[in-house]
Amino acid sequence: MDCILIGSNVKVLAKAVQSLSRLGEELYLEPQENGLALRTVNSSRSAYACFLFSPLFFQKYTPPKSSTQRCKMVIKSVQAVFKSLSSLEKTVEKCRIELDIEKSRLTFTLHCKHGLLKTHNLSFQDSESLQAVFDKEGCANTLTAQPKLLVDTVLHFPPSLEEVRVSVNDERVLFRNHVEDEAEQSKAMMTEFCLSAEEFDRFVVNMHTCITFCLKELRGLLVFAESSGLPVSLYFDEPGRPMVLSLTDSVLEVNFVLATLSEEGQPRNHNSNMRRVSEPPITDDFMNDDVDYIIAMEAGELAGDSDWPEPPRHALTPPRLHGAAGDQQESSGECEDEDGQQGAEETPVEESGRPPNKKFRSLFFGSVLPTPSQMSNRTLQSQEVLASDSEDEDGSPSP
């Protein structure tokens, strides 16, 4: 693969690398027919990001002849190529990236002002393809906003905040910080930020839902979005299903896919990259593995928010099985695990039906004590306690 970038596009590529570096430690470089893909995944495999640069982004783009030109490298080594981001525009006139797996060569050549030539020969490893499976069009809710709106929203939360809850109804979106531990809830400062539908460029809500995800993983995207000025689209539906943030323009497509907490509080990675399409749904055997992650929440009305529609108060319906075949893939072909170990753990299926009612303890919203749940969802049919194991795929009813 051989490609040449000129002018300000070098800075865009450098910013993409920087954005990816905030998520994962390794950069997966894959030249494709439709462009150059830069991807990464975080260490817990709960967040994935992909920057796809179309051939038009480059002054010249020569895709590889064989399709096995894929590699991964430590992201810091690529960042070292693009040091001093602020002066990149002024100093770098042209950047050339050459990848030749057979010759073990990955070279970044920067042609700078005053004739200075910087050549970086980076070491890399061969890798399998890293691709998440996700379906943006199939998501119930789509919100599109100018990046500044989201950046300003996130600004209100402390930088150390890990998880944030986003609740959406027909008129507005609520962002709240998520505090899992009951003991912390009474001491923590709770912040709630409300954005009305009018603030969004596009506001399509087909499902009133409340999802929880890790905000930290998105900061890299938001920084990139702000500098690019491109509108950010959020695609999500029920908790547990992956959430996608997307930026596109004519030459670039950016997708960040994040796992969201299922209502039991266990993060699910079924959007994960390591999935094998042909794998059968996971059986009950995995139920016992998830004890540590189960958070019990008692169903109840969501207090303090009078406009909020009351979600159905019935017991959870039998889980819908979104089997391996059911999830439409955005990426063609199989997802392969690069080191073959992860496949079994991640499950493509989800199980709970409606998002349950929840209360959370706080100074502002009244309180309900969460009760500890029991491991097996089968024994809790009579209680409105969500303790089902997210790994329970075979359609058994959750309480």
Added chain:
Amino acid sequence: MPLSTQSDQGDGQYVLVASLDNVRNLSNILKAIAFKDHALFNATPNGLKVTVEDSKCLQANAFIQSEIFQEFTIQEDSVSFQVNLTVLLDCLTIFGGSTVPGVTTALRLCYNGYGYPLKLFLEEGGVVTVCKINTQEPEEPIDFEFCSTNVTNKVILQSDSLREAFSELDMTSEVLQITMSPSQPYFRLSTFGNSGNAHYDYPKDSDMMELFQCTKTQTNRYKMSLLKPSTKALALSCKVSVRTDSQGFLSLQYLVRNDDGQICFVEYYCCPDEDVEEE
């Protein structure tokens, strides 16, 4: 250290007296070579030369000509002593590092000769500080035998571009390899670090290149840890000359302009790591 280890004498007996209206004209230059605690001072009627060495492989010299000083009186042909450079710099900057325009610290440096302490009078805004620093036996500086006739390759570059390259150098590399050649790649800095290798090439016709005189293709490696202190001198300078001799010894000479626009020189000599014929 007891204050009275070395005796003091009256004014007329000083072997060396040097005065500066702005002590920064001395302290800034000395900071550029202050990578070790001890420095050798050698004063001649031409001016002051301060030398710092590291493991017999690296030598840095700062030259402050007598014209820079408002007063420079020397009673002998050559006066040498060694002092703790860190302590000296602390004294020179005793009034703090503030750069309020119009306010400068004045210095009067006095030395009685062998066995006597170095006396510094520093004055700012009417406040006078007197410092006495014990001097030590001067050691013989290394002679790298680097003379102009042995120089095989020489380039003079504007410091700006070299500064950029040095700031980006991969510090995980143990060595900095310098290639100088009458043909491609002309002048190349290379590093070999954890993530791969990197090369910075300066073409001979670059407008940052003020002089290019290379007679022979030479590639030499130098320990990165030895060259790192030279970046301080690079930061202060406006031009730098890079020379290598037939043995691969490296000479870096920095042209530094002080606060008053006067020119001083700092030079670094470095031994090559090993002989490398090819890249």
